[in-house]
Amino acid sequence: MATTTLTKAEDRTAVGHAARIAHVSKSFGGPEGQQLVLDDITLDVAPGEFVTLLGASGCGKSTLLNLVAGLDRPTAGSIETPGGRPALMFQEHALFPWLTAGKNIELALRLRGVPKSDRRTEAERLLELVRLGGAYGKRVHELSGGMRQRVAMARALAQDSQLLLMDEPFAALDAITRDVLHDELTRIWRETNVSVLFVTHNVREAVRLAERVVLLSSRPGRVAREWTVDIDQPRRIEDTAVAELSVEITEELRGEIRRHGQH
Amino acid sequence: MASTETAAKDTARDLAGLEAGLDALDAVRVSRTPVREVLVRKVLPPVVAVVLVLVVWQILIWAKVTDDYKLPSPSLVWGEVTDAWAQGTLLGFIWTSVSRGLLGFLLALVIGTPLGLLVSRVRLVRAAIGPVLSGLQSLPSVAWVPPAVIWLGLNDRMMFAVILLGAVPSIANGLVSGVDQIPPLHLRAGRTLGATGLRGTWHIVLPASLPGYLAGLKQGWAFSWRSLMAAEIIASSPDLGVGLGQLLEQGRETSSMSMVFLAIILILTVGIAIDLLIFSPLERWVLRSRGLLVKN
Numbered sequence: 424m425a426t427t428t429l430t431k432a433e434d435r436t437a438v439g440h441a442a443r444i445a446h447v448s449k450s451f452g453g454p455e456g457q458q459l460v461l462d463d464i465t466l467d468v469a470p471g472e473f474v475t476l477l478g479a480s481g482c483g484k485s486t487l488l489n490l491v492a493g494l495d496r497p498t499a500g501s502i503e504t505p506g507g508r509p510a511l512m513f514q515e516h517a518l519f520p521w522l523t524a525g526k527n528i529e530l531a532l533r534l535r536g537v538p539k540s541d542r543r544t545e546a547e548r549l550l551e552l553v554r555l556g557g558a559y560g561k562r563v564h565e566l567s568g569g570m571r572q573r574v575a576m577a578r579a580l581a582q583d584s585q586l587l588l589m590d591e592p593f594a595a596l597d598a599i600t601r602d603v604l605h606d607e608l609t610r611i612w613r614e615t616n617v618s619v620l621f622v623t624h625n626v627r628e629a630v631r632l633a634e635r636v637v638l639l640s641s642r643p644g645r646v647a648r649e650w651t652v653d654i655d656q657p658r659r660i661e662d663t664a665v666a667e668l669s670v671e672i673t674e675e676l677r678g679e680i681r682r683h684g685q686h
Numbered sequence: 687m688a689s690t691e692t693a694a695k696d697t698a699r700d701l702a703g704l705e706a707g708l709d710a711l712d713a714v715r716v717s718r719t720p721v722r723e724v725l726v727r728k729v730l731p732p733v734v735a736v737v738l739v740l741v742v743w744q745i746l747i748w749a750k751v752t753d754d755y756k757l758p759s760p761s762l763v764w765g766e767v768t769d770a771w772a773q774g775t776l777l778g779f780i781w782t783s784v785s786r787g788l789l790g791f792l793l794a795l796v797i798g799t800p801l802g803l804l805v806s807r808v809r810l811v812r813a814a815i816g817p818v819l820s821g822l823q824s825l826p827s828v829a830w831v832p833p834a835v836i837w838l839g840l841n842d843r844m845m846f847a848v849i850l851l852g853a854v855p856s857i858a859n860g861l862v863s864g865v866d867q868i869p870p871l872h873l874r875a876g877r878t879l880g881a882t883g884l885r886g887t888w889h890i891v892l893p894a895s896l897p898g899y900l901a902g903l904k905q906g907w908a909f910s911w912r913s914l915m916a917a918e919i920i921a922s923s924p925d926l927g928v929g930l931g932q933l934l935e936q937g938r939e940t941s942s943m944s945m946v947f948l949a950i951i952l953i954l955t956v957g958i959a960i961d962l963l964i965f966s967p968l969e970r971w972v973l974r975s976r977g978l979l980v981k982n
Contacts, residue, residue, distance in 0.1 A: 492878055508880060517875035520976040521893045530889060534880040554705055564977025567712025569705075582879065600708055606701050 439505065441586045441618035442468040442491055447500035448643075449486055460486050462643035464500070468618050470585065475621045475629035475636050477672065479680050483644035484622045488588050491620065506585025506618075512592045516571035518563045524574045525550065525559035531581035549577040552611060569600035573607065580615065589621040593628070602660060605631055609656055626669045626676065631660045636672060640679045647679055758944040766948045775928075783914065783929035784956055786842065790849030791910040798854040798906065802861030802899075803887065816862070819855050827852030827913035831920045840923040845914060852913030853906040860902010864895030896972055904965040911957050930956070 449461040460483040468474050476484045489495045491502055492511045518527050528546040537545060550556055553573040563571060572592055579587055593601040609632065612619055623629050629636045633652050640647040650672060654664045719727075740760055746752075747759040770776035805812050805819060830851045831844075838844040868891065876882075876890035892899075918931020926932065930953050937945030973979040 494874060494877060508878070511875075511878040513871060513875065515871055517871050519872060519875075519890070519893070520978075521896065521972075530881075531879050534885065534889070554702055555709075562975060562977060567709060569712060570709055578879075600712075603701065603705055603708060607705070610701070 439470060440467045441470050441472065441504070441506055442466075442509070442620060443501075443503040444487070444491065445501050445503075447487070447490065447497045447502060449483065449490060449495075449498050459643040461490075461497075462645050464639075464644065464646055466637060466646060468586065468620050470506075470618055471616045473612055473619045473621070473632060473634045475623055475633035476639060477623060477626060477629045477636055477676065478639035478644065479624060479641050479676065482639040482641040484624075484639055485590055487639075487644065488590050488620070488622050491586075492588055504586055508582070508584060509586040509588050509620075510579035510582040510584040511588045512572075512575055512579045512590065514591045514594050516563070516568075516575040518571060518575055518578070520563045522563075523559065524555070524561045524563065524566065527563075527574060528578045528581045531578045535582055546577075546581070549581055550574070552580070552614070553577045553607065567600075568596050569604060572596065572604060576608070576611070580611070580617070584617070586618045586620065589619060591623055592621075594623070594625070601628075605660065606657065608632065609658075613656070626673050627660050627665065630654075630665050630669045630672065631658055638672065638675060638679070641683060648675060755941065755943055758947055762944045763947045763951070766942075766944045770948070779928055779930055779933050780952060780956060782927045783918065783931065783953075784960075786845055786929065787849070787911050787914045787956075788960075790846045790914065791853060791907055793846060794850050794853035794857055794906055794910060795903070797850065798857030798902075799861060799899075801854065802858035802902070803865075803891075805858060806862040806865035806895075807887070807891070812862075819862075820859055822851070822855040823859060826916075827909065828916035828920070830913070831917050834917070835921055840921050840926065842926070844921065845917045845926075848913045848917040849910045852909040856906040856909050857899075857902050860905060861895060861899045864898020864902065865891060867898055868894040897969075897976070897978065900965070900969045900972060904961065904969065907960060907965060908957065911953075911960070915953055 444464055444466040447461060447464045448459065450457040450459045452458055464487060466474075476487065478484045486495070488511070490497050491504065492509055493504075494511075518524070519530070522530060525543075525546045528549055529542045532542045532545055533539075547556070547559060550558055553576055555570060555573055555577070558566065558570065558574065563574075566574065575592070593604050596604065605628070608619075611617075619632075621629075621632060630652055636650045636652060638647045638649070639645065650668065652668065654662065654668070658665055743760055746757065751757070767776065770779070801819075805816055827848055830848050834844045834847045834851075838847055872890060872894050873886075876886050881889045914929075915931045915934075918926075918929045919935050922932045922935050928936070930949050934946055934949035934953070937943070937947075937949055970979060
């Protein structure tokens, strides 16, 4: 495993971690035999760190996220999330259509145990945070795709978890909206100091957002390589530095994919 | 330093403005139909249809296609209505049946809902009684009248038993199909928010399955009403009071075709009215609030 030096991240591990994934393997199987999807993944996310998990289809990145979220159990290894149950955002907004935007957030607050009297104010504060102050009473179908994802982000933040898991949350959005939401996510991440584990297959997106990019190989998923992204925020997706690192990572990713065609 | 700060503020304002613009461009506009258009499009057609039926009926009378005792004229049936109204019995007939039907339906709701939840959520229960439950829907509830009379006697309990056997499977099956149609994503999202077990059922499963459940309730009411009419026609006894079914049977016994017609029209009207006044608005409200009712 080729790992660049991570002075910043090492500092953080000294004070703990938001997620510790240790030697995790996962296989799915029927009677015809087991299929190994994740193989011996070891990965720490430091408090307040932004990590992107990058990989081609079939690398098991969503599976890994589900394991960290506690929606499924690893076949081997252990996963610790000391900050409690992580919040999870999906590619689809996954907002409940029978509730308004505000009530979706309030449901998360209620399930977290926030007393009824505080929920409304807190929901409005979170909507304000994602710049949707006027959307409290809006139904999900009245919101645009980008607005829905921002409400979903507010709902995830309502869980007040130290770790936010994001499963390609912007993949279904148009490029302009996605670009804006990248800026928003960076802003919110810096304001809230939440740790983020962000899954994507988009190399530029990974470099644009992350402090650390982790490349997974496919079938089975293994940690192939890691990069620390030393580019100052706020970044833009069209920055030269972002583009240069993206080219390097893309080369590596293509190499990983090519290996599968050889046998 | 100061310049970087202003630059940061500028980008922030820039982003907020950009976002507001995107939101305004993308926002989905939802408009409601004006009342006049609703009247013209939704109310007028059925009224015209009813008037047409009355006209055809009257033409058949004028043409003397059949004897009076087989086909009474509309005015004869209307006379039956005004007579019953004058004697003060009309509302009594309706109320006897409607109160029975609604009470039976509420009872079916109380039993059918937990049953449907159990069948949809517990695999073993589904395997055991799921097929029986959907099979029961195809059994005409009138088939239950003879055994119900033998077991419970000629009384209200027997009526309720027949209603329950007709309506409970519909309500339970409606809820089961409602639960089956919940997108798995909503269940996963609920679990990550901490809605597991009973909390998951209350906050996620029940509201998510509401459209299917309401369809089941609608059918459950139709089945309740039908079963009740079957029971009232077959089982008439002085202790039971006169509902619409008994009215129909009385009309047959006294060879009063206009009374038979009156009973049939009332049964039909009540069935439609309950659906139109209670279930349809409820269903439309649920679908509209979820954005599932799109105008074309």
